[in-house]
Amino acid sequence: EERDFKFGIINVLRESESNVPWSDFEFKQSDTAYFIVKTERLETLMSLLGKETTPTKSIIILGGSKIGRSIAEKLENEINVRMIDSSRDKAEWLASNLKQTMILHGDGTDVELLKAENIGDADSFIAVTENEQTNLLSGMLARHLGVKQVVIHVSTTEYMPIVHEIGFGSVLSKNMSTVNSILRLISSDQTEKSVTTFDEIDIDVVEFSPEPGSKVTKAPLEDIKFPEDSIVGVINHHGNLTIARGATQLTEEDTVLVFAKSKAVPKLRQLFEA
Numbered sequence: 001e002e003r004d005f006k007f008g009i010i011n012v013l014r015e016s017e018s019n020v021p022w023s024d025f026e027f028k029q030s031d032t033a034y035f036i037v038k039t040e041r042l043e044t045l046m047s048l049l050g051k052e053t054t055p056t057k058s059i060i061i062l063g064g065s066k067i068g069r070s071i072a073e074k075l076e077n078e079i080n081v082r083m084i085d086s087s088r089d090k091a092e093w094l095a096s097n098l099k100q101t102m103i104l105h106g107d108g109t110d111v112e113l114l115k116a117e118n119i120g121d122a123d124s125f126i127a128v129t130e131n132e133q134t135n136l137l138s139g140m141l142a143r144h145l146g147v148k149q150v151v152i153h154v155s156t157t158e159y160m161p162i163v164h165e166i167g168f169g170s171v172l173s174k175n176m177s178t179v180n181s182i183l184r185l186i187s188s189d190q191t192e193k194s195v196t197t198f199d200e201i202d203i204d205v206v207e208f209s210p211e212p213g214s215k216v217t218k219a220p221l222e223d224i225k226f227p228e229d230s231i232v233g234v235i236n237h238h239g240n241l242t243i244a245r246g247a248t249q250l251t252e253e254d255t256v257l258v259f260a261k262s263k264a265v266p267k268l269r270q271l272f273e274a
Contacts, residue, residue: 006041008243010034010233010259011203018202020229020259023246034203036233036243054148056123060084062108062138063129064094067153071126076100082117084108086129108138111145120146128153136162204262205233211274212252222246227267230260 012019013032019025027033037045058080061068064087072081081101085091091105106113108127119125125142127135132154139152210216216224221232221244232244234257242248250256258268 006243007035007037007045008231008233008245010036010231018261020203020231020261022231038243054123056149058082058122059124059126060117060119060122060142060147062125062127062135063153064090064103065128065130067128068126069094069098071128072098072101082122084113084117109134109141111141114138114141114145122147124149124151126151132159202261203259204265206258206260206265206268208256208258208268208272210250210252210254210256210272213274214252215271216250216256217252219249220246221248221250224271226271227260227264230258230264230268233257233259 009021011034012021056079061071061083064083064085072083075081077100083101084104084106086107088105091103095103119142125147127138129135135152139150143150235242235244236255260268
């Protein structure tokens with residue numbers, strides 16, 4: 001059944017060029033693939049990709065920013081969370097507001113501090129300060145000191161090739177962080193509601209609602225001639241999110257997320273309009 005289709009590939013980055021993969025796409029070893037996947041199937045996907053998955057038991061967050069605080073609030077009752085901030089006043093405020101998180105005042109690029117905190121024993125190091133250079137440098141230090149997973153917040157496109165070359169396991173850019181909110185908010189009476197751009201790849205996420213009688217409602221997706229460089233990703237049908245497949249039939253009651261290069265959007269719009 002369609003609900004059993006657990007993940008989809010929305011983009012493949014090859015030598016800094018974005019590719020929207022269709023069924024005949026051939027992968028190369030150096031490719032970076034971007035997936036959409038149901039949370040409960042993430043471990044299965046990682047296994048298919050030959051990636052080891054181990055439970056995260058401890059993390060270190062660098063930066064008491066809004067993002068950092070949000071991460072700590074969500075995780076501090078489940079796993080061991082430590083947070084480092086360079087501002088003494090902010091560190092004191094964080095200590096009084098994050099009851100289960102250990103707050104440390106210090107410089108996240110101070111090697112001696114990181115060693116003293118046995119950073120290499122942490123499962124994840126998350127750098128989310130408001131200074132991109134600090135995030136990048138601290139991430140490199142964390143990787144050097146043996147942290148299994150490094151997540152850094154970078155919003156400048158120019159840094160992306162460097163980050164990929166260094167080989168960080170996860171990179172969070174400013175616009176990528178909005179994707180979850182898009183999934184929560186997809187509901188609109190308009191055919192096209194919003195566009196979100198991934199900074200490091202030439203792909204837009206466009207939300208459509210098919211109009212009654214539009215081409216996309218008249219046949220399964222596999223029988224519709226979509227423009228190149230576009231792929232239907234997620235479908236919201238009355239609050240039920242599914243990942244699109246070829247046999248999927250859209251209705252006027254659906255809201256759809258399409259991943260596409262900007263040049264494909266005008267032709268996509270025509271398919272969703274009556």
